[in-house]
Amino acid sequence: MPTPPITELTDRARDIFRLVVEGYLESGQPVGSKTLAGGSGLNLSPASIRSVLAELEQRGLLAAPHTSAGRMPTDSGLRLFVDAMMQVAEPTDHERAAIRQRIEEPGPIEQALEETSALLSDLTGAAGMVMVPRREHRLAQISLASIDANRVLAVLVGEDGHVENRILPLPAASFGTSLEQASNYLTRRAAGRTLAEAAALIDKEIAGGRSALDDASRDLVRRGLAIWSEDGAKRPVLIVRGQANLLDETALGDIDRVRSLIDDLESKQSVAALLEQARDAQATRIFIGSENRLFSLSGSSVIAAPYRDREGRIVGVLGVIGPTRLNYARVVPMVDFTARQLGKRI
Missing domain, CATH: 1.10.10.10 (Winged helix-like DNA-binding domain superfamily/Winged helix DNA-binding domain)
Structure with a gap:
């Protein structure tokens, strides 16, 4: 209805x-x-x-x-x-100071993400969640080599020495010496860039007819980059803290619901997929109970907000999950403020 x-x-x-x-x-x-x-x-x-x-x-x-x-x-x-109808209650000065202090503590960014998840849990009485930013290495070199008639090996070397091998289901035999040409072209365009940045540049050059590649290499580059851009590196990592908060006194009367929720949280990829829906949001997103299929059985709500790096790019999502009786008026502005503070730290 x-x-x-x-x-x-x-x-x-x-x-x-x-x-x-x-x-x-x-x-x-x-x-x-x-x-x-x-x-x-x-x-x-x-x-x-x-x-x-x-x-x-x-x-x-x-x-x-x-x-x-x-x-x-x-x-x-x-x-x-x-x-x-809801009238939000902005975080108090004490809460703002506590959020800033925890997030700004010196240490690696991974520690700040852990602290943020635990902080959200402590302040809201729910379970805190932070999706770790995707890490995209800046490339130094890309090499292509034929494995057999239907597969090509791509070797990606990062500026930090990181090496990743990927097998592309492409008919290498039909390209002859074009693999070397494509490798050289890719390296010139990719050096100092992320794979996504290089893919956008190369695709623009090919579309504009400014690429020196022959037809075979052009097809290899286009199809190869399309495959790479959908690689498993897009799979985010999720940090969840405070599941014990879900076992409050009211939960004891509905233990099946709580068990269903905890089972859902164990499936971090599914939870991350839900949070992805908040990645491009202009404001904090609220998912209530049956509005999302993942938590329809447990009757839970999710409040999530994207956080940005210093250049304004969205790099991750954070939020809380708890029963539908969450204090939305208090939690929504707190999640929003925490996202902005984490963005400054990133």
Whole structure:
């Protein structure tokens, strides 16, 4: 069921809906009409409140886990609250100072990434996640050699001495001496550049007719670079800290959900694939419960933001994962601030 726009709700329905969501996020428990009538300032009878609760449930914004229980927000209800009603609470001066101190501690960047993941976990009470930046070596040389009639060996040598061998499924026999020509051309264009930068330059030259390569070498370079650009180096590394935070007192009543979540976190490639969706976002992304297939069974939410290097390029993603009753108003700006601080450190 699509989430109804906030304008479709009356002022009374908005007030009651907001109180139910805020009460649920604070306690993790459904909120009943008696609770709302007692100390919410609504000045409505429990019967009037129950009538509005039933309307909100019919709209798919609230649900009753048990017949006699109160209401709790659905994933659609949480989405409406986050997008249209939530008032964010910026990190305090103390929290900002703690984030800066942990991230700016001297040491290798890997240590800063570990600290960031642990920091997010400590501050939010959820599990912290940081996707490590992809490392692209700057190249010194590229050599091509024939292995057999259908395969070519590419040897990539980095400026730091790193050597990587890749086998390309290309019919080398049809190129004759063009492999040497292609190797020389690749080295001249790739020296001092990353593979992605070299690929963009070479493809531009070929498309513009400025390449001195013959047709066979041109095909080899184009097809080879296309394969290389999709190499396994794109597989990111994920640092997860604070899984123990997911085992709070409310989790004990739903241990199957928590077990499902921890199993999902063990599949780091799947989690990283989800975080990739936040890589090109202009702001912090929020994935609530069933909105993402990976965590639909565990009923968990992910708050993620990209972080950039000093040149403004997005190099990774960080965030937190926890139950759908996360304190979104507090966690969202904290994740955003942490991403900006890590970017300065990178």
